Amino acid sequence: MDNINREYISTYINSLICDEEEKLENFRKECENMKLPIIHKEVGQFIKLIIRQLGVKNIIEVGTNVGYxxxxxxxxxxxxxxxxxVERSDKFYREALKNIEKFSLDDRIDVCFGDALEVLDKVEGIFDMAFIDAAKSSYKIFFDKCLSKMKSGGIILSDNVLYQGMTATDGLVVRRKKTLVRNLRNYLKYISQDERFITSVLPLGDGLAVTLIK
Ligand SMILES: C[S@@+](CC[C@H](N)C(=O)[O-])C[C@H]1O[C@@H](n2cnc3c(N)ncnc32)[C@H](O)[C@@H]1O
Known part of the structure; x- marks a missing residue:
């Protein structure tokens, strides 16, 4: 049990997902073996569906890690x-650059080094989709900074919003995460109740919020 879905449900859902090509599968396994916090497989599958369905061609991501x-x-x-x-850890930034080169995607993926709280203001362009997957306490700030760069009808995805179930019930909140959980709850209220957006929170992986910018 991971407090969001029973393990047998997640295992079953994941067993249905077709493997990616070998190189990408091996990269996922390497990341998992190193216990890196990359997207859950079922979250990736959902993101792929959104990308294909909406014909997404420009994505802004907050939180690169090693680039998976x-x-x-x-x-x-x-x-x-x-x-x-955008990635603020020098170590992960350099790892991401190496991995992106290995996949010959350096001409299509631009990794910006620095704190997204500052770097996002300097990013130019209009995006079809944003993927927020960095410091959970700052999601509202990341969201608002991405919002100004989204096309109308764009989608903002926010990962880990249920935070091991803690966002949904005080009973699971550990003391040192109190502020983070409060911020996540305020964030979900904001993206769910503001009339500019339509949001659906899915119990997928660690919780994925899908927000349509009207
Ligand atoms: C969960 S990992 C991202 C995983 C990645 N999206 C994937 O699925 O492969 C979060 C990353 O965000 C980075 N991060 C956290 N807060 C950040 C911030 N304010 N600005 C830029 N990067 C940040 C962390 O260093 C970490 O590498």
């Missing part, structure tokens, strides 16, 4: 489309 989701999303777009992704 950026590479995954880039592949999901097919032969064209670009990803701009």
């Amino acid at each position: 989701s950026a590479i995954f999303m880039c592949r999901a777009m097919g032969d064209s489309g670009r990803v701009v992704t």
Whole structure:
């Protein structure tokens, strides 16, 4: 049990997802073996569906880590489309650059080094989709900064919003996460109740919020 879905449900759902091509599968396994916090497989599958259904061609991502989701999303777009992704850890930034080069995607994925709270203001362009997957306490700030760059009808995805179930019930909240959980709850209220957006919160992986910008 991971407090969101029973393990047998997640295992079953994941067993239905077709493997990606071998190189990408091996990269996922390497990341998992190193216990890196990359997107859950079922979240990736949903993101791929959104990308294909909406014909997404420009993505902004907050939180690159070693580049798995950026590479995954880039592949999901097919032969064209670009990803701009932001990472504040020097170590992960350099790892991401190496991995992106290994997949020969350096001409389509632009990794920006620095704190997204500052870097996002400097990113230029209009995006079809944003993927927010970085410091959970700052989701509202990331969202608002991405919002100004979204086309009308664009989608903002926010990962880990249920935060191991803590967002949904005080009974699961551990003391050191109180502020983070409060911020996530306020964030979900904001994106769910503001009339500019339509949001659906899915119990997929660690919780994924899908927001349509009207
Ligand atoms: C969950 S990981 C991202 C995983 C990645 N999206 C994937 O699925 O492959 C979160 C990353 O966000 C980075 N991060 C956290 N807060 C950040 C911030 N304010 N600005 C930029 N990067 C941040 C962390 O260093 C970490 O590498």
